[in-house]
Amino acid sequence: MGNRCTSGSAAVACFAGSKEKKVDTVVVDNNDGTYLLRMRSKYSGTFDVHVAIDGLDVIGSPIPMRLLSQNPDLTQTQLEGEGLQKATAGNSTKFFLGFRDQYGNAADPGSTMVLGMALVRQLEDSTQGKNSSKAEKAAMAERWRQEPPHQYELIADKEFDDKLEVRYTPTLAGNLELYLWILRPENKAMGGAGRELLHSTFFLVQCAAGKAHTGGSSVKGFTRLEVVTDSRGKAPSGSKTATTSATPKRSPARDQKSSYEDSVDVYAGEPILVRPRIRDRLGNPTAAPDGTLSVHLELPDGTKEEMKLVTTIRSGLTNYEIRYEPRRTGKYQMHVNLKDAPIEGSPVRFECIPNYPDVAKSRYILPTDTPALLSHKDYYITVITCDRCGNQLDHGGASVSGRLQSANLPPQQSVMLDCVDLEDGTYQLKINLQSASDLKVIITIDKDRQGEGGGEFPPIPMTFVNLEALNKKAAKQAKQEAMKEQAASEGRFWSMGTSGGDEEITLTPGLPSSLKEVLLPQDDSMGSTTPKSAHDSMENPLSAGDSAGKANAKLKKAGEGIVQGFGSTDGRRGKVSGVAIVSDAATSAAKETATKDVKATEGSASGANTKIKKAGEAVLQGFGSSDSRREKVTAVAIVADAAKEKSSKLKGQASASDVRAADSEKR
Structure with missing residues (x-):
């Protein structure tokens, strides 16, 4: 009739499962017309549960029932999928996760247990691990416990109800260690120490870098390569140590602004290296597709020069390098473009400044007096210092000296010449001869840098005359010219002779005997009589x-x-x-x-x-x-x-x- 019974003792029975997956059931009579049905099984899944009275199913029986384990055995966790083996930085990848209890049944960890994951560079790829001791390596093997959790997305698998789909996007490229763990509620206070691995160890994921991207790529200035020269003026292979010299290499005005190392100055003739770092949008090293990376240099005069890129591969990574040796002073700009767009840090700016003076490229200006250089008069030789690239120095400080060399120098004549540093790269040597003389002037620049640009100019021959003797000679020449003109006007001939040691012109009416x-x-x-x-x-x-x-x-x-x-x-x-x-x-x-x-x-x-x-x-x-x-x-x-x-x-x-x-x- 449908009335509720208020007493027990009815023949209520319950059974579920199958021969392969048996479900143990227990019926408890509450003696008030209600019965408690208890079921227990080693197997999880969906079962048909039959409830019968006197052998007949009650209304609604059988009913489906899903049995899940709430005590997952982490060592039995099932993991599979491509995301556990390879990935691409910046791209989403996935793998599947299935919790199991000790019997292999699907288990539900519940909402109180937290799933976490971390991506760490493999120890061999880490620069810290290459030269570490065993103890240090053991400590680094536990570093995953301190890594911040990597973000992921958990999706229930519609096709397989006992598996979960896990999606994540790696940001690092290279060989990565993927760690998966569970943090139980009672272990939250322990932090990283309370993490329990889902797998006995990590998964090795080979993560490729993404495509070259201007946003992730960059160039950070330049590197100077200072070269030492040997006694022959040649640079030893691989040398990077600067030459030492008492002569200042840089102008004091520049040193007041900043040190050479902190400036953008580059000495003429000394090479620099520019190394563009090509990265994907996440900053991972990658290679630029052929023809997409270009470099050009803007010279001080505004012209542009295409630069050659040198590509090398080390440890599987592609590296780029531009080597350049500026020789002309002025300001330069090196533009580095990826896919016709400048990368971060481009253009690289630097200024070429004069190097040490080089005697082979330096020059001098001699005094010009008409008709001759006179004794007892001040003259100046101007020395213009230039570096080995031909650039005139813009500051003083070089060791410039001059000396006289002659077998007939006047008595009391000083051999050394006074030198004045004009502090603009030029120097003046003062010379004053006490009497007429033929001599040579020897000019030296930075004698302490022999073989490195320092040394002597070739000897400079100079002749100095006495003013009185010069005037006498001019008068004599004027007289001789006058006599020649007289001879021509009178139809006579002239001949040169000497009288008292001096040359004189003699006019004769006849023909010279030599002719x-x-x-x-x-x-x-001519006639009957011989003359x-x-x-x-x-x-x-x-x-x-x-x-x-x-x-x-x-x-x-x-x-x-x-x-x-x-x-x-x-x-x-x-x-x-x-x-x-x-x-x-x-x-x-x-x-x-x-x-x-x-x-x-x-x-x-x-x-x-x-x-x-x-x-x-x-x-x-x-x-x-x-x-x-x-x-x-x-x-x-x-x-x-x-x-x-x-x-x-x-x-x-x-x-x-x-x-x-x-x-x-x-x-």
Whole structure:
């Protein structure tokens, strides 16, 4: 009827499970019409529970029932999935987790037990573990207990109700140790010490880095490589120690601002290294895809230069390096771009400053005094110091000295020169000679750095003269030039001789003896009587008794002799002067012949003029039509001018002779 019973003793029975998974049941009669059903089993899962009275199922029987264990045995925990073996930094991965009790049944740890996980770099990958002792390594093996919990997401597996899906995203790349633990409520106060491993040890996860990312990549300045040079000026391989010297390498003004190490200064000719660190967006080392990493350098003049990247792989990691040796002073900027975008720290800025002075690149400026350097006068030699790259130094402090070297230095003359440091990279050496002298100046820069840029310039020859002697020489030269001009205007020749040890010029009306034999060799065709000397023949080539034809022949021979004396290839100035002299003598002789015996020259000035003209033509023909040396052309002009001048004078003299002859005939 459906009325509730108020007394017990009914035949109530309960059973569940199967032969394979038996469930023990117990029915307790409460003697008030209600019964307590107790069930216990070694197996978990879903079972059909039958409740019957007098062998018949009550309404609603059987009913499904799920049995779960609340006492998981952590050593029996089941773990599987790709996330326990490999992953990629920044990408989500997963694995499956199943709790089991001591019988292997699915177990529910309950809400009071906390699941935790930690990712730690493997000990061999840790720089701290490579050189550690066994005790230190044992301590580091427990470091997972102090690691902060890594975030994860727990999802119930819909397909397998006894498993849980665990999702996590690693942030570290490399070989990682994955630790999973349970923290029970009663152990929370113990912190890391209360953590219980779900597995006997960790899982080794090979986590790859993500893609190269500008946000995670960076470049931190540059590294200087200071190189020591040996006695030959060469750098030993691998040397990184700076040269020591008393000479300041850096200007005091720069040292006041900051130390060299804290500045962006780089000495000219000394290399630097720039190392871009390519990372994924989480900061893990990774490699840049080919062609995505580029570096260019902006030079002080604004031009750009593509830089070469050197790639190396060490311990499985890709490293990048740019080596550069600035040689020109000024400010530089090195731009490092990943996928055409600058990485953090780019551009790298540095300034190239002058290095130690180098005598091979330094220079000097000598005094220039006209016409000569004088004794008893102050002169200055300016030394401009430059480094081995040719950059002029911008500060002083170098050890610059100068000394004199000569076998005839004046008495009491100081050998060492006074030096003034102008503190701008230039130096002045003062030199004052006590008397005239030929000497050499030796200039030294940083003698203590022999073989490293220090040393001596090649000896510098210099000559100093006395002012009085210089003036005397100038006066003498002026006098000689005046006498030369006088000789030219008077149709005479000059020769250099000595008198009292001094050179003097002597003017002579005749032909120099050195040219007589060459220009006018003796020739019987000049006359029936052999002249006493070539000089005599030159002075009087025509005689008063010569007929016009004979006089003309002699003049022609004289011209041919001049030409033969020159030779076809000789054009020295001395012989040119000889041409003028001979032509002068020839015209003078023609003049005498015309005045003494007009009839002998056909009785008129035109006859003498003809003879002179022919003499000039003979000389001209003797030169040859293809020879155009300046000296010989000048000689032709002289002969022509002389002929013209003498012709004019002869005309006047001939006219006078005609008058006198007419008067004589009248008388």
